[in-house]
Amino acid sequence: xxLRRAEFWGGLFWLAIGAxxxxxxxxxxLGTLREPGSGFVFFWLGLIIVAFATSIAIGGLRGExxxxxxxxxxxxxxxxxxxxxxxxxxxxMFERLGFVICSLALLLFLMTVVDPVRPTISIPVSLIAAVGxxxxxxxxxxxxxxxGTWVEDFIPF
Amino acid sequence: xxxxxxxxxxFLVALDPINLLYCFIGVFIGTLVGVLPGIGPVSAMSLLxxxxxxxxxxSGIIMMAGIYYGSMYGGSTTAVLVNIPxxxxxxxxCIDGHxxxxxxxxxxxxxxxxxxxxxxxxxxxxxLMLVAxxxxxxxxxxxxxxxxxxxxxxxxxxxxxxxxxxxxALLMAAVGVVxxxxxxxxxxxxxxxxxxxxxxxxxxxxxxxxMGLFGVAEILTNIEQQIRRDIVQSRIGSLWPSKEDLxxxxxxxxxxxxxxxxxxxxxxxGAVISSFASYAIEKKLSRTPExxxxxxxxxxxxxxxxxxxxxxxxxxxxxTLGIPPNVVMALLLGAFxxxxxxxxxxxxxxxxxxxxxxxxxxxxxxxxxxxLNMPLIGMWVQVLKAPYKILFPLILMFCIVGVFASGxxxxxxFVMIGTGVLGYLMRKFGYEAxxxxxxxxxxxxxxxxxxxxxxxxEGTFDIFVVRPISLVCLLIAAAxxxxxxxxxxxxxxxxxxxxxxx
Numbered sequence: 001x002x003l004r005r006a007e008f009w010g011g012l013f014w015l016a017i018g019a020x021x022x023x024x025x026x027x028x029x030l031g032t033l034r035e036p037g038s039g040f041v042f043f044w045l046g047l048i049i050v051a052f053a054t055s056i057a058i059g060g061l062r063g064e065x066x067x068x069x070x071x072x073x074x075x076x077x078x079x080x081x082x083x084x085x086x087x088x089x090x091x092x093m094f095e096r097l098g099f100v101i102c103s104l105a106l107l108l109f110l111m112t113v114v115d116p117v118r119p120t121i122s123i124p125v126s127l128i129a130a131v132g133x134x135x136x137x138x139x140x141x142x143x144x145x146x147x148g149t150w151v152e153d154f155i156p157f
Numbered sequence: 158x159x160x161x162x163x164x165x166x167x168f169l170v171a172l173d174p175i176n177l178l179y180c181f182i183g184v185f186i187g188t189l190v191g192v193l194p195g196i197g198p199v200s201a202m203s204l205l206x207x208x209x210x211x212x213x214x215x216s217g218i219i220m221m222a223g224i225y226y227g228s229m230y231g232g233s234t235t236a237v238l239v240n241i242p243x244x245x246x247x248x249x250x251c252i253d254g255h256x257x258x259x260x261x262x263x264x265x266x267x268x269x270x271x272x273x274x275x276x277x278x279x280x281x282x283x284x285l286m287l288v289a290x291x292x293x294x295x296x297x298x299x300x301x302x303x304x305x306x307x308x309x310x311x312x313x314x315x316x317x318x319x320x321x322x323x324x325x326a327l328l329m330a331a332v333g334v335v336x337x338x339x340x341x342x343x344x345x346x347x348x349x350x351x352x353x354x355x356x357x358x359x360x361x362x363x364x365x366x367x368m369g370l371f372g373v374a375e376i377l378t379n380i381e382q383q384i385r386r387d388i389v390q391s392r393i394g395s396l397w398p399s400k401e402d403l404x405x406x407x408x409x410x411x412x413x414x415x416x417x418x419x420x421x422x423x424x425x426x427g428a429v430i431s432s433f434a435s436y437a438i439e440k441k442l443s444r445t446p447e448x449x450x451x452x453x454x455x456x457x458x459x460x461x462x463x464x465x466x467x468x469x470x471x472x473x474x475x476x477t478l479g480i481p482p483n484v485v486m487a488l489l490l491g492a493f494x495x496x497x498x499x500x501x502x503x504x505x506x507x508x509x510x511x512x513x514x515x516x517x518x519x520x521x522x523x524x525x526x527x528x529l530n531m532p533l534i535g536m537w538v539q540v541l542k543a544p545y546k547i548l549f550p551l552i553l554m555f556c557i558v559g560v561f562a563s564g565x566x567x568x569x570x571f572v573m574i575g576t577g578v579l580g581y582l583m584r585k586f587g588y589e590a591x592x593x594x595x596x597x598x599x600x601x602x603x604x605x606x607x608x609x610x611x612x613x614x615e616g617t618f619d620i621f622v623v624r625p626i627s628l629v630c631l632l633i634a635a636a637x638x639x640x641x642x643x644x645x646x647x648x649x650x651x652x653x654x655x656x657x658x659x
Contacts, residue, residue: 010586010587010588014328017332018331021350024350028347028349033617034611034615034616035611035616036607036608036611036612038342038344038349039349040608041334041338041604042335042338045331045334045335046335048327048328049328049331049335052324052325052327052328052331053328056324056325056328065587071586072585075382076380076381076382077381079380079381080377080381080581083376083380083553084377084574084578087373087553087557087574087577088571088574090570091567094561094567094570103557106550107551110549111546111547111550114380115380115545115549116546117544117546117547122547125551126550129551130554133554133558141208141211143207143208143562144565145558145562146567
């Protein structure tokens, strides 16, 4: 029962992070108090994180905080997963397909699959937003956006 | 420099047509993001940070400042009409503001919010103008120990005032410093926690971290629940409050203004805390406290004035000490640094046109906001009617564009996605992002001043206690950190957190 507490798992996660930071600090060299080294602050911060994380994890073991499953009870977690996956795909394809195609695909996906909107709205909104933002940034503010290494030969502008 | 002469020079800068345009864009976007729930000043300022590069430093910073105080104005519209705070500082306005709207008094509620905000905003600018030069002269004497202790105090106050567990808030602050230190060591140029990735040598950028933790995390949190907006359908009517309303609001506006300004100056304090404090004070002082929560105009006037005054007060530690007291000011510090400027005690003597230009632009911006908020309320209501399922994809796209444009690197987009997921999980598990972001910004300064202090003192920690300013800061920080261990104080802190949650 105690192992199902969110506090326990949250604490454990930060405990691992803190231990890693302290270890990295140790590797970077602590130096001396007269001349602190590059790892001095990392090492001590790592230990501070470990201390707080341990207290949080112990709280979880004592039964404090909600159950892990309760955090997502009734939540539309599928939407969250889809958005994160769409963003990762966007990141990977951004330089290959360019800003306009990627943004258009992202907007249409979000407005069609994640939280559906009528096509009569989603298509014009996506088109206007993707092309409009591209025009303002590229042409007016002179901010360079990826043209797309896979498609730049086919694009006239 | 004489205050009047400085202000004169400032108005020359602020009234330059291009700066007027930037100021207008800033307050307009600020009001818009204040009105829209789900996107706050932090996200908007991060988004527009790269845009400031195309203009002069003063233009960019005038626009960024305008977004901040503009969002304080705009937040009240959503709070009154929809019962959703447009941004965090308007949470309290929902209580009585929406009740007034339901009783057909949306107009006076919005009107008093705009008037109170104007009065408070103007007062805080005058105070900023008078206090900042004096504080700058004092701050010149600050050395590494004072700076270190002041930053420790700021992080302690923020952790103390954060809702929920203080251990979690302090943990977040420690994590923030670690992330802020990734990259080259400032003293010996040794790469730290870069894992042989070239992209990490210069450190992790502020914009992707902020956009992830606030922008993307907010969207992920919102889309997993059904958002229902209950917009007041009745006619808004005249915005001008009646004589009785003005009489009832005069005291709350005055008290909220002074309180907000003072809390805004404190590192770690700010608009949210001051609006709650103002509401509590007005309720306590009222002869009819039972009206609060049922549409008392004092419950709108006080908190709205307080949060706007705090927005002005928050400029003081940034401009005079170079230390941002909250996340928004941290972003503004980022804007200064991008333009090669370092806010601090020497700012007024080295870049008077920027300091006074910003101060003067805030007068101009406050007048623009009054003009924007009063007659354009109908337009903001229309904006509020846009469904979230159309808004969130657009906000996400703007986040990506803003992050990419800030560094021209896809790596930053991945940092934003990573911190977005982290921020979403942090909200789920009850960890606040604000201490992390402030510590992220202060981290390099904190480490630098700690190491310099230790080198100066030849390795003893006495240097932090023999200097009075440093000692006072550390004593207050220690008291705040020990406070939750004492049962009476813990109850008080939990009550503040509970009130905030309610």
